[in-house]
Amino acid sequence: MTTETNTPALASLEFIPYIGDRGEIPEQFQGKIGVYAIFDREKILQFVGYSRDVYLSLKQHLIRQPEQCHWVKVQTIERPSRTVLENIENAWIGENGSVPAGNGDNKEKWTNPIDVKVLMTPEEQANYQNPANDELAQIKVIKNVARRVEAEILKELEGRGLQLEIRFNPKLKEQGLLDLK
Numbered sequence: 001m002t003t004e005t006n007t008p009a010l011a012s013l014e015f016i017p018y019i020g021d022r023g024e025i026p027e028q029f030q031g032k033i034g035v036y037a038i039f040d041r042e043k044i045l046q047f048v049g050y051s052r053d054v055y056l057s058l059k060q061h062l063i064r065q066p067e068q069c070h071w072v073k074v075q076t077i078e079r080p081s082r083t084v085l086e087n088i089e090n091a092w093i094g095e096n097g098s099v100p101a102g103n104g105d106n107k108e109k110w111t112n113p114i115d116v117k118v119l120m121t122p123e124e125q126a127n128y129q130n131p132a133n134d135e136l137a138q139i140k141v142i143k144n145v146a147r148r149v150e151a152e153i154l155k156e157l158e159g160r161g162l163q164l165e166i167r168f169n170p171k172l173k174e175q176g177l178l179d180l181k
Helices: 054-064 082-096 107-111 122-128 135-159
Strands: 033-039 045-051 071-077
Touching: 033 054, 033 082, 045 054, 045 082, 045 107, 054 071, 054 107, 054 135, 071 082, 122 135
Parallel strands: none
Antiparallel strands: 033 045, 033 071
């Protein structure tokens, strides 16, 4: 049998540090199709997903949920097949015994750009909602909130030893969203 039809048990795969000794995300998954399971510091499953480029997906998840991304397990496949990928994803979630938080109520935090509007300080909210502000002034406030949140994320990742250059999409900032370019 090929790896296309085998569904490896999640428990049988090795834990890989999310950020390696050289401060990089596991580069061996660049351009690889596969299923991945993300674990927190205590190796508790947080999210299971699949991707056409596991490396890029891991990078996205790291900026969206940095405090939850400490370990990863990955199963790659040679040919893209949504059915195979979904079967592995479902088997791993089943093996876990419960739906990980990132696949349940918190899925949007793992899969959507960061909405900085919900992270505004009371001062930023007051500034944003100031009746004297026109649309341009509101956009400026939102961009500054996005820059603050971006700086906080980068500082946290730098503190964990990440050496990878992270570039956020500047066009999304004025919409109050943070996502990788």
